[in-house]
Amino acid sequence: MLNIAIDGPSSAGKSTIAKLLAKKLNICYLDTGAMYRAMGWKAVTNGIDPTDEKKVEKMLLTTTLEVRYIDGVQSVILDGKDVSVVIREHRISKAASDISKIGKVREFLVKKQQEIASSMAIVLDGRDITTKVLPNSKNKFYLSASSEIRAKRRYDELIANGQDVKFEDILKDIIDRDYNDSHRANSPLTRTADSIYIDSSNMKVDEVLDFIIEHLVEE
Ligand code: DC
Numbered sequence: 001m002l003n004i005a006i007d008g009p010s011s012a013g014k015s016t017i018a019k020l021l022a023k024k025l026n027i028c029y030l031d032t033g034a035m036y037r038a039m040g041w042k043a044v045t046n047g048i049d050p051t052d053e054k055k056v057e058k059m060l061l062t063t064t065l066e067v068r069y070i071d072g073v074q075s076v077i078l079d080g081k082d083v084s085v086v087i088r089e090h091r092i093s094k095a096a097s098d099i100s101k102i103g104k105v106r107e108f109l110v111k112k113q114q115e116i117a118s119s120m121a122i123v124l125d126g127r128d129i130t131t132k133v134l135p136n137s138k139n140k141f142y143l144s145a146s147s148e149i150r151a152k153r154r155y156d157e158l159i160a161n162g163q164d165v166k167f168e169d170i171l172k173d174i175i176d177r178d179y180n181d182s183h184r185a186n187s188p189l190t191r192t193a194d195s196i197y198i199d200s201s202n203m204k205v206d207e208v209l210d211f212i213i214e215h216l217v218e219e
Contacts, residue, residue: 040095
């Protein structure tokens with residue numbers, strides 16, 4: 001079964017590429033970052049510090065998380081409520097990055113991601129897909145771009161969504177999150193030797209897509 005794994009830093013264009021790739025191949029797409037965002041959102045809205053391991057572990061005991069596909073589009077259902085839109089808010093990005101350091105949170109979400117991937121042909125994107133979620137996939141990619149270009153893409157996206165943000169803040173945020181995501185003890189973002197590296201700084205979306213499709217192997 002085709003399980004495509006895409007890792008890379010924040011705003012590298014992973015979800016755009018993964019979504020289009022899934023559509024082209026007529027398979028599903030799992031945005032694993034959305035699952036960490038849902039956990040971060042729950043902590044923040046309940047006044048729980050996302051770095052407080054004990055409180056977050058307690059929160060997990062009363063948390064249900066489900067991923068549903070409606071016409072191929074992913075919805076994240078947290079405790080029975082669709083949170084797909086609210087988790088995209090800028091203030092949730094840091095909470096998601098913080099909560100993703102907690103081992104029990106990762107265990108909880110990785111297990112769900114593996115269950116989903118074993119049941120269908122799918123594209124997954126995140127930070128630990130090539131290392132932890134799908135270590136045996138034959139189709140691993142690491143998608144990156146310079147921090148300035150990633151910040152510009154994220155800034156344009158947030159402005160288009162009507163959020164009031166400054167470019168300098170977004171760039172600092174990207175640099176901080178890169179550090180956070182690649183230096184944590186649990187499943188840090190790393191490029192595995194068997195991942196195909198793509199620097200999308202000067203590539204158009206279609207070029208990245210064509211490149212990935214050319215390199216896919218059967219599994
Ligand atoms: O892809 P994103 O920016 O929406 O992800 C939000 C955070 O979740 C990100 O800072 C790191 C974390 N994350 C992770 O640790 N592992 C994943 N597979 C996906 C995301």
